[in-house]
Amino acid sequence: MQFKDHTIEEIDSIMNKAWKAFPIYRNTSLDDRASFMKAIAVELENAGDELIHTAMQETNLPEARLRGERGRTIFQLNSYADACLQGNWLAATIDTAIPEKTPPKPDIRKMQVPLGPVVVFGSSNFPFAYSTAGGDTASALAAGCPVIVKAHPAHPHTSTLVANAILTAATKCKMPDGVFAHIYGTSFEIGKALVMHPYTKAVGFTGSFTGGKQLFDWSNQRKEPIPVFAEMGSVNPVFLLPDKLTTDCAQIALMYAGSITLGAGQFCTNPGLIIGIESAALQKFIHDLGKAIQQIAASKMLHNGIIKAYKEKKAAALLQEDVHLVAESSSAVDSLEALPTIATTTANAFLQNPLLHQEVFGPFSLVIRCQDMAQMVEVAQKMEGQLTATIMTSNAEFSKNPELVEAIQNICGRFILNSVPTGVEVCLSMQHGGPYPASTDSRFGSVGADGIGRFCRPLAFQNWHNDLLPAALKDENPLKLWRRVNNEPSKN
Amino acid sequence: MQFKDHTIEEIDSIMNKAWKAFPIYRNTSLDDRASFMKAIAVELENAGDELIHTAMQETNLPEARLRGERGRTIFQLNSYADACLQGNWLAATIDTAIPEKTPPKPDIRKMQVPLGPVVVFGSSNFPFAYSTAGGDTASALAAGCPVIVKAHPAHPHTSTLVANAILTAATKCKMPDGVFAHIYGTSFEIGKALVMHPYTKAVGFTGSFTGGKQLFDWSNQRKEPIPVFAEMGSVNPVFLLPDKLTTDCAQIALMYAGSITLGAGQFCTNPGLIIGIESAALQKFIHDLGKAIQQIAASKMLHNGIIKAYKEKKAAALLQEDVHLVAESSSAVDSLEALPTIATTTANAFLQNPLLHQEVFGPFSLVIRCQDMAQMVEVAQKMEGQLTATIMTSNAEFSKNPELVEAIQNICGRFILNSVPTGVEVCLSMQHGGPYPASTDSRFGSVGADGIGRFCRPLAFQNWHNDLLPAALKDENPLKLWRRVNNEPSKN
Numbered sequence: 008m009q010f011k012d013h014t015i016e017e018i019d020s021i022m023n024k025a026w027k028a029f030p031i032y033r034n035t036s037l038d039d040r041a042s043f044m045k046a047i048a049v050e051l052e053n054a055g056d057e058l059i060h061t062a063m064q065e066t067n068l069p070e071a072r073l074r075g076e077r078g079r080t081i082f083q084l085n086s087y088a089d090a091c092l093q094g095n096w097l098a099a100t101i102d103t104a105i106p107e108k109t110p111p112k113p114d115i116r117k118m119q120v121p122l123g124p125v126v127v128f129g130s131s132n133f134p135f136a137y138s139t140a141g142g143d144t145a146s147a148l149a150a151g152c153p154v155i156v157k158a159h160p161a162h163p164h165t166s167t168l169v170a171n172a173i174l175t176a177a178t179k180c181k182m183p184d185g186v187f188a189h190i191y192g193t194s195f196e197i198g199k200a201l202v203m204h205p206y207t208k209a210v211g212f213t214g215s216f217t218g219g220k221q222l223f224d225w226s227n228q229r230k231e232p233i234p235v236f237a238e239m240g241s242v243n244p245v246f247l248l249p250d251k252l253t254t255d256c257a258q259i260a261l262m263y264a265g266s267i268t269l270g271a272g273q274f275c276t277n278p279g280l281i282i283g284i285e286s287a288a289l290q291k292f293i294h295d296l297g298k299a300i301q302q303i304a305a306s307k308m309l310h311n312g313i314i315k316a317y318k319e320k321k322a323a324a325l326l327q328e329d330v331h332l333v334a335e336s337s338s339a340v341d342s343l344e345a346l347p348t349i350a351t352t353t354a355n356a357f358l359q360n361p362l363l364h365q366e367v368f369g370p371f372s373l374v375i376r377c378q379d380m381a382q383m384v385e386v387a388q389k390m391e392g393q394l395t396a397t398i399m400t401s402n403a404e405f406s407k408n409p410e411l412v413e414a415i416q417n418i419c420g421r422f423i424l425n426s427v428p429t430g431v432e433v434c435l436s437m438q439h440g441g442p443y444p445a446s447t448d449s450r451f452g453s454v455g456a457d458g459i460g461r462f463c464r465p466l467a468f469q470n471w472h473n474d475l476l477p478a479a480l481k482d483e484n485p486l487k488l489w490r491r492v493n494n495e496p497s498k499n
Numbered sequence: 500m501q502f503k504d505h506t507i508e509e510i511d512s513i514m515n516k517a518w519k520a521f522p523i524y525r526n527t528s529l530d531d532r533a534s535f536m537k538a539i540a541v542e543l544e545n546a547g548d549e550l551i552h553t554a555m556q557e558t559n560l561p562e563a564r565l566r567g568e569r570g571r572t573i574f575q576l577n578s579y580a581d582a583c584l585q586g587n588w589l590a591a592t593i594d595t596a597i598p599e600k601t602p603p604k605p606d607i608r609k610m611q612v613p614l615g616p617v618v619v620f621g622s623s624n625f626p627f628a629y630s631t632a633g634g635d636t637a638s639a640l641a642a643g644c645p646v647i648v649k650a651h652p653a654h655p656h657t658s659t660l661v662a663n664a665i666l667t668a669a670t671k672c673k674m675p676d677g678v679f680a681h682i683y684g685t686s687f688e689i690g691k692a693l694v695m696h697p698y699t700k701a702v703g704f705t706g707s708f709t710g711g712k713q714l715f716d717w718s719n720q721r722k723e724p725i726p727v728f729a730e731m732g733s734v735n736p737v738f739l740l741p742d743k744l745t746t747d748c749a750q751i752a753l754m755y756a757g758s759i760t761l762g763a764g765q766f767c768t769n770p771g772l773i774i775g776i777e778s779a780a781l782q783k784f785i786h787d788l789g790k791a792i793q794q795i796a797a798s799k800m801l802h803n804g805i806i807k808a809y810k811e812k813k814a815a816a817l818l819q820e821d822v823h824l825v826a827e828s829s830s831a832v833d834s835l836e837a838l839p840t841i842a843t844t845t846a847n848a849f850l851q852n853p854l855l856h857q858e859v860f861g862p863f864s865l866v867i868r869c870q871d872m873a874q875m876v877e878v879a880q881k882m883e884g885q886l887t888a889t890i891m892t893s894n895a896e897f898s899k900n901p902e903l904v905e906a907i908q909n910i911c912g913r914f915i916l917n918s919v920p921t922g923v924e925v926c927l928s929m930q931h932g933g934p935y936p937a938s939t940d941s942r943f944g945s946v947g948a949d950g951i952g953r954f955c956r957p958l959a960f961q962n963w964h965n966d967l968l969p970a971a972l973k974d975e976n977p978l979k980l981w982r983r984v985n986n987e988p989s990k991n
Binding site: 030034063093095100101102112113114117122165223224230233234312391402405406410413419420421422423424425428435436437438442443444447448449450451452460463464465466467468469470471472474489491496 | 522526585587592593594602603604607608609612614615715716719723724725726777882883894897900902905908909911912913914915916917918922924926927928929930932934935936939940941942943944949952955956957958959960961963964966967981983986988
């Protein structure tokens with residue numbers, strides 16, 4: 008099967024269809040929308056072994072991982088469908104009239120309404136969960152927005168099978184023509200045409216900084232700028248506090264050797280920087296971590312472009328002044344295999360060298376040795392925005408270092424205590440997103456049902472007759488929503 | 500008293516102070532923050548007649564209006580302080596651990612945290628409510644962000660008195676040095692330096708499209724782009740449906756003559772476009788509206804720049820093909836007085852002429868005559884984003900025209916039924932903001948306590964020990980917040 012790039016004319020016709028589908032789709036009931044999303048989950052399951060085998064061929068990811076990831080994607084679709092139906096994302100708010108006030112206060116009600124067609128650029132490292140039927144697609148569909156997915160060029164067959172599953176579900180659920188579309192494009196121009204199209208009202212993206220920043224810049228050059236939610240990865244620093252390290256050195260080293268090499272390091276939450284304070288315990292930690300890493304076999308990366316970038320960025324990091332290789336796994340047998348690697352440097356070198364702040368996507372981690380706590384605080388303060396930051400600490404030393412805790416809070420979207428950043432739970436309290444450049448909009452995240460909010464805006468209805476109001480705002484609360492009524496949460 | 504522009508060096512020093520104040524201020528209790536905001540309200544009252552008289556001199560606004568506006572500003576400060584204390588804006592969310600899950604689900608909790616120092620550019624038309632101690636300042640302070648206000652060059656004395664009130668309250672409440680700063684600047688460079696400063700983390704603005712767009716563009720040119728909440732006004736279209744117009748013609752004309760000329764038309768919600776369908780009723784409406792307008796005396800605008808722009812933009816509109824003057828109020832006696840004016844044109848002319856879509860800031864309104872309902876729908880579809888849109892309709896004809904209702908919903912932030920857009924109630928369900936270019940970010944509004952959310956981002960805490968968690972997220976709920984616990988609202 009060959010994948011021909013869509014033409015600019017075809018994209019225009021697809022966007023016109025999506026625009027026509029929008030008023031129909033936005034007016035579907037929450038019930039119908041949730042059923043559609045659940046039907047997509049069923050079709051993904053129905054896609055059976057063929058889908059798994061196709062993804063294995065295109066991504067080099069192992070079968071168990073891909074079966075697990077499909078399960079996660081199905082869980083996402085079902086749980087966002089449940090959230091869609093529960094309707095808390097509508098943020099329905101009612102202030103009833105106070106005619107005796109001077110001037111009289113009118114009846115005003117507010118709820119979230121969908122923005123319009125959403126263009127989704129999926130990631131290569133999660134061919135299911137952050138791709139064609141991934142979190143962005145599920146969130147946008149829950150919000151009432153038609154979705155246009157540009158297939159990731161690294162897994163077009165997988166993307167096509169998933170797109171077909173979505174289209175089958177759309178037909179079965181009698182969704183309007185144009186509610187979903189799938190586009191092929193390897194050229195720069197296709198992405199640009201999609202972002203610049205006047206009927207595109209928001210963009211979801213998971214991938215590199217270069218890619219996300221480009222979409223963001225295009226969007227801001229539009230006559231009508233639109234929100235771009237680009238999750239662009241990060242180095243996910245881990246701060247090792249001295250007492251904790253002394254107590255649990257070997258255990259932490261083992262835990263992190265696992266986290267660094269999980270999925271060949273191809274996670275946006277991979278811990279790329281580990282920051283400690285010079286001590287015998289830190290020396291021992293570096294030694295233990297290096298030893299553990301050497302024993303972990305190299306594994307295949309997603310595609311040639313990614314292994315090439317890994318090798319180049321790792322080599323560049325190792326060439327920097329004061330950066331030393333600690334350990335590397337035994338040599339690879341396949342040209343796609345990435346060698347897990349640990350290097351170390353001083354905080355002085357790190358603070359002076361912006362290159363060391365950049366992500367090396369893959370199983371690579373750099374241990375930064377600080378002279379003292381003051382320098383550890385400085386390292387935290389000088390870091391760019393991150394998806395996650397982790398602190399390994401005892402309760403006592405945590406409380407003694409408020410300045411460090413403050414600095415870490417400022418740079419991350421998720422703050423982890425005594426654990427690892429890999430593993431992104433799909434739940435309401437998850438925040439997957441962080442201060443720039445981790446993502447383009449730190450006020451939103453791309454995992455968990457709160458991500459639906461990215462594709463909505465509030466609309467207030469003033470002085471409306473109850474019969475004419477949308478169901479979510481009617482006096483009798485037919486959808487049985489939790490609403491804010493005259494400043495208090497209420498289900499009545 | 501002379502106002503010298505701050506230098507770039509002074510701005511840098513002020514921003515450094517704000518950055519140092521941030522970790523202290525963000526860690527104040529909700530109680531202390533609310534007390535600070537209420538103390539500002541008290542000091543505004545204490546500023547007494549001097550404040551009113553100074554504002555009268557600088558803005559030409561009448562005394563009663565300014566006393567009313569100060570009252571509104573005090574109400575805003577108090578009500579956002581109450582909202583700050585109530586803490587719903589924290590969106591505290593808890594998902595407890597499920598250790599038996601595969602893989603085990605960790606405990607994750609999420610809440611809103613402040614972004615950092617916020618730069619506020621106030622408006623000239625609301626010297627209190629949307630200026631130095633206005634909604635943006637109150638929202639940012641509630642969120643835990645230090646605020647830097649650039650005084651509006653049209654009312655520097657008024658702004659200084661208000662800034663002094665804020666600084667007095669800060670001292671009395673022992674707030675950290677740098678929690679608030681006041682900057683003078685008439686040059687372009689001052690605004691740019693404020694938006695581009697690395698310690699600025701968000702911008703609030705109320706004013707013209709040109710001004711807001713410039714701030715937005717600067718922000719996107721930063722190494723770290725930041726959110727800009729620019730409320731840039733709109734033409735606030737009013738759609739007259741035939742049955743309603745036939746029934747209530749004279750009454751609607753009278754109501755709108757009042758709304759168009761309220762405050763010399765200097766409201767961002769001023770109705771600048773009125774759209775009807777050709778009929779005897781519409782002819783009568785235009786006649787009645789013109790007659791009513793003629794009887795309304797001209798009143799003074801804010802300053803020379805604004806009256807000049809009003810005269811020029813009105814003249815330009817009247818020069819367009821197919822645009823006809825309907826009525827103008829009797830001639831002005833003062834050079835600052837704006838003549839209330841009604842003009843009319845056809846939908847064909849409107850659809851072909853982008854100039855007629857632009858705001859004429861002041862007491863001017865253009866009546867657009869459509870051939871039929873299809874053309875009215877087309878007019879709605881072709882409009883840019885608006886703060887408000889209004890429909891004058893009977894229930895029966897509303898229900899018969901879903902396409903029009905759909906088109907209007909798509910272009911506005913607040914949708915009003917059988918009333919006027921002027922008058923912006925301060926409450927939770929208000930949405931003051933709309934699709935671009937009404938504002939730069941339609942997902943947020945600048946009136947009502949939900950505006951606090953503009954200056955926050957979610958931060959997730961994973962695997963934290965209860966003792967170390969922020970109060971808002973502790974098991975025992977010491978702040979007695981409404982929280983989302985395992986997907987359900989709860990106060991326990």
